[in-house]
Amino acid sequence: MASSPGRPRDRSVDERISRAALELLREQGPEAVHIDGVATRSGVARTTIYRRFRNREALIAATIALFGEEPFPAAELPVEDKLRWLLEQVRGLVEEQLGRGVVAAVLADSDPVFSAALRARLTRRLKALQGQIDADVAEGRIRRGADAEALAGLVFGAYLGELLQYGRARPGWADGVIDLLLRGIRVPSGS
Known part of the structure; x- marks a missing residue:
């Protein structure tokens, strides 16, 4: 200001x-x-x-x-650690910054002004995330064509699905999500 x-x-x-x-x-x-x-x-x-x-x-x-934005993890970190970081960012956004009620309001689009502003901020972050993914593709850590928006959507969806099913993220849940995501984005061995 x-x-x-x-x-x-x-x-x-x-x-x-x-x-x-x-x-x-x-x-x-x-x-x-x-x-x-x-x-x-x-x-x-x-x-x-x-x-x-x-x-x-x-x-x-x-x-x-006012919502904090953590810097992206170091480029040299393994993809698994970057995915764990992304899951933690989603958890922090839902549980600590927004709160579950706000997430529900955004999903219901009960306040279009707020929803649009939040989506604009998330879109800017996704563009930066795409840069990170592109760097991992160039280094051969992630397969070509990996889509940052789809990846973020899967992470958000996995977290929200866990909340809907169990009311919280169960112990070890993140490991299972990361395993599934790695299967989809990792470069096949021998490539």
């Missing part, structure tokens, strides 16, 4: 707004993240929030931007 001329911004106010938006998102879903709701939760005046965010869409985008 660019500062406007005048008094410097109070970082504690920015932090209260951010914290309130994240709490509302996790506790009540994306529909609860709006200027009035954040003002009530944070104790910050609506006018102050509007000085920082021109509308709800800007507030939603800023809230999504």
